[in-house]
Amino acid sequence: MSFVIRTALKNIKGKPFRSAVMIFLVMLLSFALFSGAFIILSLQNGLSAYKARLGADIIVVPSSASGHGTVDDILLQGITGNYYMNKKQLEKLDTIEGIEVSSKSFFLTSAKASCCSVRVQIIGFDPDTDFTVMSWIKESFSEKIGDNQLVIGADVTVPADHIIRFYGKNYNVAAVLDRTGTGLDSAVYVNMNTVKQMAEDASRLSAADGLEGIDPSSAASAVHIKVKEGYDINDVTDDINIHVPKVMASSSRSMISSVSEGLSGVSNMTGFLVGAVWVMSLVIIIAVFAMVSNERKKEFAVLRTVGASKRILFGIMCAEAVVESVIGALAGLLAALLAGISLSGLIKASLGLPFVTPDTASYTVICVCSLFLSAAAGIITAFLSAVRITGNETGLLLREDA
Amino acid sequence: MELKAEGASRWFFRSNKSSNYFYAVQKTDFTAENGKITVIGGKSGSGKTTFLNMLCGLLSPSEGSILLDGEDMYEMSDSRRSRIRNKLFGVVPQGQTGLKSFTVLENVLIPAQMYGSKTDLTEKAESLLDGLGILELKNVYANELSGGEMRRMSLARALICEPQFIFADEPTSDLDDEATSSVMKLFRICADKGAAVIINTHEKEVSDLADKVYRMDKGVLLPAE
Numbered sequence: 001m002s003f004v005i006r007t008a009l010k011n012i013k014g015k016p017f018r019s020a021v022m023i024f025l026v027m028l029l030s031f032a033l034f035s036g037a038f039i040i041l042s043l044q045n046g047l048s049a050y051k052a053r054l055g056a057d058i059i060v061v062p063s064s065a066s067g068h069g070t071v072d073d074i075l076l077q078g079i080t081g082n083y084y085m086n087k088k089q090l091e092k093l094d095t096i097e098g099i100e101v102s103s104k105s106f107f108l109t110s111a112k113a114s115c116c117s118v119r120v121q122i123i124g125f126d127p128d129t130d131f132t133v134m135s136w137i138k139e140s141f142s143e144k145i146g147d148n149q150l151v152i153g154a155d156v157t158v159p160a161d162h163i164i165r166f167y168g169k170n171y172n173v174a175a176v177l178d179r180t181g182t183g184l185d186s187a188v189y190v191n192m193n194t195v196k197q198m199a200e201d202a203s204r205l206s207a208a209d210g211l212e213g214i215d216p217s218s219a220a221s222a223v224h225i226k227v228k229e230g231y232d233i234n235d236v237t238d239d240i241n242i243h244v245p246k247v248m249a250s251s252s253r254s255m256i257s258s259v260s261e262g263l264s265g266v267s268n269m270t271g272f273l274v275g276a277v278w279v280m281s282l283v284i285i286i287a288v289f290a291m292v293s294n295e296r297k298k299e300f301a302v303l304r305t306v307g308a309s310k311r312i313l314f315g316i317m318c319a320e321a322v323v324e325s326v327i328g329a330l331a332g333l334l335a336a337l338l339a340g341i342s343l344s345g346l347i348k349a350s351l352g353l354p355f356v357t358p359d360t361a362s363y364t365v366i367c368v369c370s371l372f373l374s375a376a377a378g379i380i381t382a383f384l385s386a387v388r389i390t391g392n393e394t395g396l397l398l399r400e401d402a
Numbered sequence: 403m404e405l406k407a408e409g410a411s412r413w414f415f416r417s418n419k420s421s422n423y424f425y426a427v428q429k430t431d432f433t434a435e436n437g438k439i440t441v442i443g444g445k446s447g448s449g450k451t452t453f454l455n456m457l458c459g460l461l462s463p464s465e466g467s468i469l470l471d472g473e474d475m476y477e478m479s480d481s482r483r484s485r486i487r488n489k490l491f492g493v494v495p496q497g498q499t500g501l502k503s504f505t506v507l508e509n510v511l512i513p514a515q516m517y518g519s520k521t522d523l524t525e526k527a528e529s530l531l532d533g534l535g536i537l538e539l540k541n542v543y544a545n546e547l548s549g550g551e552m553r554r555m556s557l558a559r560a561l562i563c564e565p566q567f568i569f570a571d572e573p574t575s576d577l578d579d580e581a582t583s584s585v586m587k588l589f590r591i592c593a594d595k596g597a598a599v600i601i602n603t604h605e606k607e608v609s610d611l612a613d614k615v616y617r618m619d620k621g622v623l624l625p626a627e
Contacts, residue, residue, distance in 0.1 A: 014543075302495065302501060398496070
């Protein structure tokens with residue numbers, strides 16, 4: 001081992017408190033960088049997933065759905081329920097001008113009782129007319145969803161045999177969807193035939209409320225609408241609200257923008273806090289390095305008297321900084337990873353916004369960046385101190401200390 | 403080898419009534435004599451340490467030059483001057499100069515190991531420590547030493563590479579008579595082997611053992627009376 005490395009390691013070991021302070025400061029930097037990037041990226045992922053999910057210009061639900069929350073809640077938080085628009089309302093809806101395509105969904109809430117293995121939101125949709133769910137499902141399941149097949153959200157537990165029981169019948173799990181960070185992750189997607197079969201079974205078993213007098217073949221819980229080019233989305237939304245009785249229509253753009261605003265607010269605040277912690281830690285590191293260098297002037301001067309060149313001195317200071325910074329950056333990263341993984345559920349719940357943790361590739365990128373930037377901050381600070389110290393004549397350092 | 407100061411002076415910034423600088427060392431001519439112990443005496447603040455630091459390549463003169471075999475040391479690159487200090491010079495600075503993360507033996511071996519020498523000088527280091535009466539402390543960390551023990555350790559460190567020029571600034575200041583005597587014996591051995599030994603001191607006992615004595619007075623180097 002070279003003299004420079006050996007001396008640096010001895011100095012780190014010989015001054016455990018000083019070294020621990022340096023390591024802790026770099027650890028703070030790394031922790032702040034990683035956790036900030038983690039939160040911001042997760043929010044951005046959430047928004048992307050949310051936008052992709054809302055492929056429609058307008059969403060229409062029956063007024064009775066308001067007891068279950070706003071349309072935003074229904075889509076964002078996945079708060080669905082057994083509420084339905086009847087044939088008349090749907091026919092009226094079809095007469096509204098400016099609708100290019102519409103696709104119906106049928107919601108059913110399973111009860112976790114003897115009838116069903118798990119309590120989930122069942123969402124039935126028509127793969128032939130759908131332009132929202134399929135594009136999302138296709139990422140995980142490229143085939144057309146068949147009868148008696150389930151495509152489930154990321155938070156629904158998949159049994160080992162891939163069979164889930166609803167209303168007395170077994171269904172096959174065909175695919176698990178990518179995470180969206182919303183309540184939709186705990187939903188189960190089926191085609192219209194399957195959901196109607198389930199609704200009939202539920203009625204027969206009296207296992208679901210709100211199905212009385214509903215003909216599943218002609219009812220729908222929500223309708224996703226794409227507006228024709230040349231028509232204003234808000235005008236079409238207003239037309240629906242005025243002309244179709246007992247429905248609530250909302251433009252998804254307004255929902256996205258309200259979510260976007262929420263996300264950008266949280267994102268900006270997180271960015272600001274992370275920036276503040278980062279700058280504060282950096283200032284403290286610079287100050288501590290400067291103080292420590294001053295305190296060590298005599299030590300450096302002694303090394304110079306026994307023949308150490310400026311380069312050797314520089315090497316010792318930088319080697320110490322590299323070791324301390326890398327240890328600090330790794331420790332901070334590890335702490336942030338553990339916190340990120342264990343607290344992501346809590347963060348998601350407290351934010352109430354789409355929150356999708358990054359994939360492995362993104363994790364790797366933010367890990368490497370946090371590691372590199374925080375280690376670099378420590379090393380550059382040490383480098384500046386080294387430049388300052390080696391710029392002084394040894395005789396002057398000895399004179400100052402005498 | 404010959405080490406000379408030619409018109410070497412050094413001034414520092416310090417405001418007073420007449421100017422904003424003062425000469426710590428006035429223009430000085432001096433030759434380090436090989437095989438001899440030279441003592442520079444004088445009061446505190448007379449410029450002894452500044453002069454010694456200029457001679458050993460640690461402080462550049464404001465005017466004049468320090469010549470090693472006719473070559474200006476301060477015209478050399480830092481790397482070369484540092485190598486010279488490592489191989490040819492042995493410097494004992496003033497004060498407590500132990501590196502606290504190292505043991506006594508490791509401190510003494512630092513100059514020998516700094517540039518990756520393969521020669522193991524452990525035995526020699528132990529013999530030096532023995533000569534200075536601190537061999538039993540070889541595995542003790544420098545921060546556990548007393549002032550006198552630290553001085554002796556610094557001395558052993560300065561002598562480990564058998565330097566041709568030895569610069570010692572108040573080497574016996576914390577030592578009792580017995581330790582002072584062993585230190586001077588070591589210096590004598592070095593001088594007898596051909597080294598030029600230059601000692602800054604204000605202790606008369608040390609001056610009595612010198613071959614040549616100078617006195618520094620307000621930055622002027624004068625032969626002792």
